[in-house]
Amino acid sequence: MQFPESWLREFCNPRLSTQQLAETLTMAGLEVEELRPVAPPFTKIVVGEIKTAVQHSDADRLRVCQVDVGQGALLNIVCGAPNARVGIKVPCALVGAELPPGEDGKPFVIKVGKLRGVESQGMLCSARELKLSDDHGGLLELAASATVGQDIRQQLDLDDTLFTLKLTPNLAHCLSVYGVARELSALTGAPLKTPAFPPVAASHQDKLRVKISAPNLCGRFSGRIVRNVNTQAVTPQWMVDRLARCGQRSVTALVDISNYVMFEFSRPTHIFDLDKIHGGLDVRWGRPGEQLKLLNGSTVTVDDHVGVIADDVQVESLAGIMGGDATAVSDATRNVYVEAAFWWPKAIAGRSRRYNFSTEAGHRFERGVDPGQTVEHLERITQLILDICGGEAGPIDDTRVDLPQPAP
Incomplete structure (x- = not known):
């Protein structure tokens, strides 16, 4: 489990240094395996x-x-990057700036120089040159709202630390930033910022028919239709950065939103292209010989020990593990169905390993995900979809058949 310290402190911010915070978590059983700065030291690099x-x-x-x-x-600066063009904002190393060491291990100091007879009074930088990523295809393009002249470390919040936790299987409740923050609050007495999940007003009354045929597979299935979404919307940079600091690359806005809520609250969700679903959904055990092409491109054959989500025609998803290619969201998608479910851990455990892969969703569900907040987390993901991709949300349909009973 990897996350940035700054995100954790948004939920719980005890008066502890980074090292003290790590020691507190480790002594409580949440072993901090690694602390790593988001960016190496460098100076005099600003927004240009x-x-x-x-x-x-x-x-x-x-x-x-x-x-x-x-x-x-x-400043007059000579640049060879293919994306150097008028209007973009990029990191600019001023004369005297010291960039991270290169392959020779020595810091790179920026000086006034000449390139093919033209004076260059600084250097425009790629992400790779700042050791922020391996991307060296061009200059690191910053948000249009970036403040010209601001130190790049402040602009990109680079004075941050990545925490990597080594969690035992009984600590599934800490497979999210909020889960770790809740533990930290209990350990230190520092206040916990409890999130609010205001209901999203329904713009229409459309629902998708859902049936849970296997209560020993799925105890609760919550979902809603969102129409007229822009699947080509651009993921906000703040979300891209947070996902990257959790070790997750940006894919598309809808996928990024789903992943973001998973890291935030340990709630894996799935988004279907509504118009590719035939009829309704049936949550059931697979039937021997049924096949499903997954989002990772592989085709698997299921049996009656593997849970699936099927429509009236075919299997559409490997329950709690990965969605199917047939109902995948594409650039042409306009209407989506968003689901958040509770899957019984024993029904998910070991299934993905049968097919020689693992997923973040399966990792969480086989250890146990809170069955009590599917609706609240669905409200969270819906609001993010509306904020980033637009659309009109319908009412939430919440089907409950078999939930864990609290111990007396």
Whole structure:
């Protein structure tokens, strides 16, 4: 379980240093396996905006850029990045800046220099040059709202630490940032910021027919239809960054939203293309010989020991593990069905390993996910969808058949 310290402190912020916080968690059984800075040390790198970019007179692959770094006068910087263009904001290393060490292990100090006879008064940087990622395909493009001249460490919140926890199987409730924060609050007495899940008003009354035929597989299945979503919407940078710091790459806005709520509250969810579902959904055990092409491209054959979500025609999803290709969301998708379910851990345990893969969803469900907040977390994911992708949400349909009973 990996997450940034800053996200944890949004929920619970005890008066402890990073090291003290790690020791507190470790001594309570949540072993902190690694602490790692989000970014290595570097100095004098600020947000710059390219005001002009003209072809170098003596080099096909170089552009001479005029860059605003908030100092009044524009800097003349020669750049070879293919995406260097007018209007973008990028990290700009000023003269005297010290970049992270290269392959030779020595820091790289920026000086005034000349490239093919043109003076360059700094350097425009890629993510790789700052050791933020391995991406070196071009300059690191910042949000349009980035403040020109601001230190890049502040702009990107780089003075942060990544926590990696080594959790035993009985600590499933800590497979989320909020779960760890709840433990931290109990350990330190620091207040816990309890999230609110205001209901999303229904814009229509459409529902999808759902039946749970196997109560020993699924005890609760909550879902809702959201119409007219923009599946090509761009994921906000703050979400992309948080997912990256949890070890998850950005895919599409809808996938990112689903993953975000999983890391936030340990709630795996799935989003179907509504218009690809035939009839309704039946949550049941598989039938020997049934096949399903998964989102990872593999085709699996199920039997009566593997849970599935099927429609009136075919199997659509491997229950609690991975969705199917047939109902996958694409750029052409307009209407979606979002589900959040409680799967019995014994019904999920070991199933993905039969097919030689594992998923974040299966890892959580086979250890146990809170059955009591499917609706609340569905409200959270719905609001994020509306905020980022737009759309109109319908009412939540909450089917309960068999839930764990609290111990007396």
